[in-house]
Amino acid sequence: MSNANSNDLSFVRTEILPERTPPTSAIGVVGWMRANLFSGWFNTLLTLLAILVIYSILSVILPWLISPTWGAQSLDECREIIASTFGPNVDKACWGVINDRWIQLLFGFYPSELYWRPILAFILLWAALAPVLFAEGTPRQFLLVTALYPFVMPWLLWGGTIWTPLAILAGFAIAYGIVRLGASMIGTLSAIILSVVVALIWWLLVAGPLAGQLQSIIPLALTEVTSRDFGGMMLSIVIGVVAIGFSLPIGIILALGRKSNLLIVKALCVGFIEFIRGVPLITLLFVASVLLNIFLPPGTSFDIILRVIIMATIFASAYVAEVIRGGLAALPTGQYEAADALGLDYWRAQRLIIMPQALKISIPGIVSTFIGLFKDTTLVSIIGLLDPLGLSNAIRADTDWNGIVWELYGFIALMFFVFCFSMSRYSMYLERKLQTENR
Amino acid sequence: MKKSLFWGALTAAGLAAGMSSAATLDDVKARGTLNCGVTTGLVGFAAPNANGRWEGFDVAVCRAVAAAVLGDENAIEFVPTTGKTRFTALASGEIDMLARNTTWTFSRDVDLGFEFAGINYYDGQGFMVPKELGVTSAKELNGATVCIQTGTTTELNLADWFRKNNMEYEPVPIETNAEAQQQYLARACDVYTTDSSGLAATRATFEDPTAHVILPEIISKEPLGPLVRHGDNQWGDVVRWTLNALIAAEEFGITSANVEELASEPTDSPEINRMLGTEGDLGEMLGLDKDWAVRAIAAGGNYGEIFARHIGESTPVGLARGLNAQWTEGGLLYAPPFR
Structure with a gap:
C-alpha cells in the first residue's frame, strides 16, 4: 500500500518486519546460562563458587568410584588389583563386595530357587497399586487384583x-x-x-x-519359607509396604475418631495417638522382639516379622492420623455445613465431601510420613533382623570383606534413594493431578 | 509344628498353648531343628557367606550340637541376636542355645539364670596402637585417646585398669567395630581396645597390618562359651558334653577324617571307645543314641580343626592357640573324662 502512493507520508511502519533470529547470546545454551548462571556479578561469583565446590567433591569421589575391582573375590584381591593398576597408596572402591553380595542384599537368605516368588509379589504389587495410584487409565478389573493382593502376597512370600x-x-x-x-x-x-x-x-x-x-x-x-530367611531390601520392602498399606486406613479412622463427638471413641483415639507418638519406634520394636516373648506363653510362635510389621503399622498410623487431622482442620467449616445442608449422613459426608479434600491437603505430609516409615525399617537391625544395614554388618563379618564400609553403605543408600525419591516424585504428581482450584 | 503367619496373627492374642519348655531336648527333637542364637556378624566367629550359610567358630558349636542331637548339622535355624536381645531371646525360649561369644560372668550365670555349658574360647581385652607411636607396653599409654565400644564390659575393664595404674585416658565412644576401624585408621584415637581376638581380626583387614602392634598386656579375662537356660539340666548336659567331645577329640587325635574309622570297631583306647559309642552307653545317658559324638566330630572336625579353619593362623584372622591350646600343650582346654 505504501508503495502504491509514494506521497503518502506515514509515521508508523506499515509493514511487518520479517522475524529475525534472536541474538545468539539470548538463546540456546548461552542464553540459558546468561539468564540463569551469570546474570550479574554476584550470581556469576556464586556460580563459579558452586562449580568449584562441585568440582572439588567430584574430583575426590569419581576417581574413587571408578575402580576396576568388580570381579575381585576379597578385599585383599581388590587391593592387589588397585596396587597393580594404579600403584601403591591409591584409595579406590572395592566393588567386588557388591558383585558378590548384591543378591543377598536384595533377597536376604531367601532360597535362591524361589526368587521368582518375591519378584512376582513385587510385580503384582504394582498391578494392585495401579488402580489406587493412577486412578484413570487403569481397567476396573485391576481392582480385583487390589482386593486379592493382601491374601496373595503373604502366600507367595511365606508359602x-x-x-x-x-x-x-x-x-x-x-x-x-x-x-x-x-x-x-x-x-x-x-x-x-x-x-x-x-x-x-x-x-x-x-x-x-x-x-x-x-x-x-x-x-x-x-514351599514354606520361614521369616528368618527374609532379609535385605526385601525385608524392608515387605515391612514398609504392609505398614504403609495398613496405616493409611487406620490413620484415617483414628483422625475421624479424634474429631468425633462420641466421648469414648474420642478418648480412645486421642489416647492411642498420643501414647504411640510419645514412644520412640525403637522402644516399640524392642517390645515386639523382647517383651512379647516374655509375656506370651512359651512355645507361642508369633512370627517376628509380623510382630515388627504390627509395631511399624501402629506407629505410622498415629502419625498419619495427625497429618490427616491437619487436613481436616484446614477445611473451612463451610464445607461441613454444606454437607449437612445437603442432607448427607456422617459417612456420606466424609466420603463425598470432607475426605477427598482433606486427603488432598494432607498428601505431602502423608507421603513424607511414609518415606520416614520406609527408612525407619532399617531400625529392625537393632533387634537382630538382617535388613540391608544389618546385612552390611554380617557381610563385613566375612573375613573376605572385613574392613569394607563405604561401598556397602553407598549401595544401600542408592537402593533406599530410588524408593524414597520415587515416592516423593509420585506425591508431587498426585498433587498436580488433584489441583482443582486457583488455576 | 507348622508355623503360619495367619494363625500366628489370629491366635497370638492369648490362645496359645501353655506348653512347658522344660524339656528342650524333646522340643528340639520334635521340631527337627535347633534354634541357635548367634551374633549378627563377627569376623571368624559367625557370619553368613554369599549363599546365606552361616559359618564361624561359634557356629561350629551349634552345628556340632545339631549333628549330635538331630543327626544333621544343617538342621539349624540361626537366630541372629544383638548384644541387647541375646539374653531375652534365650530366656524366652526363642532360641535353644546361645553361641554368641558371650563372656561367662557371675551375674550372667547366677542372676540372669543361665547355664554356661563350658568355654570354647579364652579371650581377654587388649590394646592395638600404630607402630609409629613407638609404644611397647600398655603402661606407656598415659594420656592416650582410646576408641572403645560403649555399653560393653570392655569399657568398665578399661576404666578399672587405668585407675589401678594411676593413668589418665580420653575415651572416644564408638558403637560398632566397623566404626572403630574407621575412627582408628583416621587417627581419631591413638589406641583401640577390645577383645584381643577382635583386635587381631581388625588388624588383619588393614591395608598394612604390620604398621600396627597389639600390645602384650591383656587386662581382663573373657571366657567365651555357649549357654543354655537354667533349670533344664539334661539339655545343658547335651551342649556341655558335645563341646567336651570336640575338645577331647583333639586330645585323643580323633579328627573328622578318621572318626568314622575309629568308630567302626573298638580301638585299644577305652576312653575313645566310650566316647564314640563302641563301648558303654554314654549316649543313652544323655538321651541320645550311641553315635552322638561321632556325628558331632564328623560335622566340623574336632576343636583344633574348627579353630584352624575359622580363626587359626592360616586364616586372615590369624589367631595363635595361646590359652586355647590343650592342657597337654600348655593351654587351658581340659575336657573332663568320658567315663
Whole structure:
C-alpha cells in the first residue's frame, strides 16, 4: 500500500518486519546460562563458587568410584588389583563386595530357587497399586487384583498351603454376606456386630482345621519359607509396604475418631495417638522382639516379622492420623455445613465431601510420613533382623570383606534413594493431578 | 509344628498353648531343628557367606550340637541376636542355645539364670596402637585417646585398669567395630581396645597390618562359651558334653577324617571307645543314641580343626592357640573324662 502512493507520508511502519533470529547470546545454551548462571556479578561469583565446590567433591569421589575391582573375590584381591593398576597408596572402591553380595542384599537368605516368588509379589504389587495410584487409565478389573493382593502376597512370600489365605478370604465373604442379608432382618448395627463375631469365630476355630482338611484332599502348596530367611531390601520392602498399606486406613479412622463427638471413641483415639507418638519406634520394636516373648506363653510362635510389621503399622498410623487431622482442620467449616445442608449422613459426608479434600491437603505430609516409615525399617537391625544395614554388618563379618564400609553403605543408600525419591516424585504428581482450584 | 503367619496373627492374642519348655531336648527333637542364637556378624566367629550359610567358630558349636542331637548339622535355624536381645531371646525360649561369644560372668550365670555349658574360647581385652607411636607396653599409654565400644564390659575393664595404674585416658565412644576401624585408621584415637581376638581380626583387614602392634598386656579375662537356660539340666548336659567331645577329640587325635574309622570297631583306647559309642552307653545317658559324638566330630572336625579353619593362623584372622591350646600343650582346654 505504501508503495502504491509514494506521497503518502506515514509515521508508523506499515509493514511487518520479517522475524529475525534472536541474538545468539539470548538463546540456546548461552542464553540459558546468561539468564540463569551469570546474570550479574554476584550470581556469576556464586556460580563459579558452586562449580568449584562441585568440582572439588567430584574430583575426590569419581576417581574413587571408578575402580576396576568388580570381579575381585576379597578385599585383599581388590587391593592387589588397585596396587597393580594404579600403584601403591591409591584409595579406590572395592566393588567386588557388591558383585558378590548384591543378591543377598536384595533377597536376604531367601532360597535362591524361589526368587521368582518375591519378584512376582513385587510385580503384582504394582498391578494392585495401579488402580489406587493412577486412578484413570487403569481397567476396573485391576481392582480385583487390589482386593486379592493382601491374601496373595503373604502366600507367595511365606508359602504354605493356598487354602489358608482362601479360608481367611472366606471369613470376609461370610461377614459381608451376614451384613448384606442381616441388615434388613436384624438391623444394620446388629448385623455388623454379628458379622464380626462370626468372622472371628470362623478365623480362630474353623479356618485353620478347614484349610488343613482341604490341603489333605487337594494339596496345593508352595514351599514354606520361614521369616528368618527374609532379609535385605526385601525385608524392608515387605515391612514398609504392609505398614504403609495398613496405616493409611487406620490413620484415617483414628483422625475421624479424634474429631468425633462420641466421648469414648474420642478418648480412645486421642489416647492411642498420643501414647504411640510419645514412644520412640525403637522402644516399640524392642517390645515386639523382647517383651512379647516374655509375656506370651512359651512355645507361642508369633512370627517376628509380623510382630515388627504390627509395631511399624501402629506407629505410622498415629502419625498419619495427625497429618490427616491437619487436613481436616484446614477445611473451612463451610464445607461441613454444606454437607449437612445437603442432607448427607456422617459417612456420606466424609466420603463425598470432607475426605477427598482433606486427603488432598494432607498428601505431602502423608507421603513424607511414609518415606520416614520406609527408612525407619532399617531400625529392625537393632533387634537382630538382617535388613540391608544389618546385612552390611554380617557381610563385613566375612573375613573376605572385613574392613569394607563405604561401598556397602553407598549401595544401600542408592537402593533406599530410588524408593524414597520415587515416592516423593509420585506425591508431587498426585498433587498436580488433584489441583482443582486457583488455576 | 507348622508355623503360619495367619494363625500366628489370629491366635497370638492369648490362645496359645501353655506348653512347658522344660524339656528342650524333646522340643528340639520334635521340631527337627535347633534354634541357635548367634551374633549378627563377627569376623571368624559367625557370619553368613554369599549363599546365606552361616559359618564361624561359634557356629561350629551349634552345628556340632545339631549333628549330635538331630543327626544333621544343617538342621539349624540361626537366630541372629544383638548384644541387647541375646539374653531375652534365650530366656524366652526363642532360641535353644546361645553361641554368641558371650563372656561367662557371675551375674550372667547366677542372676540372669543361665547355664554356661563350658568355654570354647579364652579371650581377654587388649590394646592395638600404630607402630609409629613407638609404644611397647600398655603402661606407656598415659594420656592416650582410646576408641572403645560403649555399653560393653570392655569399657568398665578399661576404666578399672587405668585407675589401678594411676593413668589418665580420653575415651572416644564408638558403637560398632566397623566404626572403630574407621575412627582408628583416621587417627581419631591413638589406641583401640577390645577383645584381643577382635583386635587381631581388625588388624588383619588393614591395608598394612604390620604398621600396627597389639600390645602384650591383656587386662581382663573373657571366657567365651555357649549357654543354655537354667533349670533344664539334661539339655545343658547335651551342649556341655558335645563341646567336651570336640575338645577331647583333639586330645585323643580323633579328627573328622578318621572318626568314622575309629568308630567302626573298638580301638585299644577305652576312653575313645566310650566316647564314640563302641563301648558303654554314654549316649543313652544323655538321651541320645550311641553315635552322638561321632556325628558331632564328623560335622566340623574336632576343636583344633574348627579353630584352624575359622580363626587359626592360616586364616586372615590369624589367631595363635595361646590359652586355647590343650592342657597337654600348655593351654587351658581340659575336657573332663568320658567315663
